Amino acid sequence: MKKQEVTIIGGADGPTSVFLAGRISGKRPLKYRIRDSVYGYRRKKAEKRIRAGSHTLREVAEMAERNYHAVEVLKTDRRYTEQYAGAKEGLILKYKPELLGDLAEGGAPNGFDEASVKEMLRRIGLRSEKIAGISESEMPMDFHIYEISMEGGRLEMAIDYRWELFGISYSGKKKKIKKLKKTALELYRYYGVSGEDIENRTERYLSLAEALSGR
DSSP, X not given: OOOOEEEEEOOSSOOOOOOOSSOOOSSOOHHHHXXXXXXXXXXXXXXXXXXXXXXXXXXXXXXHHHHHOXXXXXXXXXXXXHHHHHHHHHHHHHHOGGGXXXXXXXXXXXXXXXXXXXXXXXXXXXXXXXXXXXXXXTSOOOEXXXXXXXXXXXXXXEEETTTTEEEEEEEEEHHHHHHHHXXXXXXXXXXXXXXXXXXXXXXXXXXXXXXXXXX
């Protein structure tokens, strides 16, 4: 029997896109509506528990090294290069879309026919090529990945100090997921939020609320 592994991916403002391969009509299935209702309840409870108190990203990295023996992933590692590319694309789309011209527009196909999907994939390819050619001077980044390893699982923390980007993903055997999730929550809580984040419901606040609600 193969060992079962589970991967949980947290947001780091990467260019995650979901495209539907067919049309959806009518109401969503009952089990999904129940799941969303339960999540909404848990989300409200999580937000009520949030209090002001925060640390910088460098302090978070230092805490991960001190408490969990986190080590930085080499920039020559494939995991780093792949995540760097995704983070770069997400940051450009968010902060400097003008660097992409008309390739920054849209993403989802106009329809659900094969030709529309092929055109979408063609544009994605062109955009990736364009982004790869954007220089460090045009899009400066200070991107790092820190890894926490434990028997049966590992956690990765992606940080860009220049753009205040923060995201966590983890994977491992099912029996280790609970411990990995607890570690991720401790890191999110330590990063925390300010009173201003709470008042303005910033991305930092929403990310913490989502992590605490277990989505």
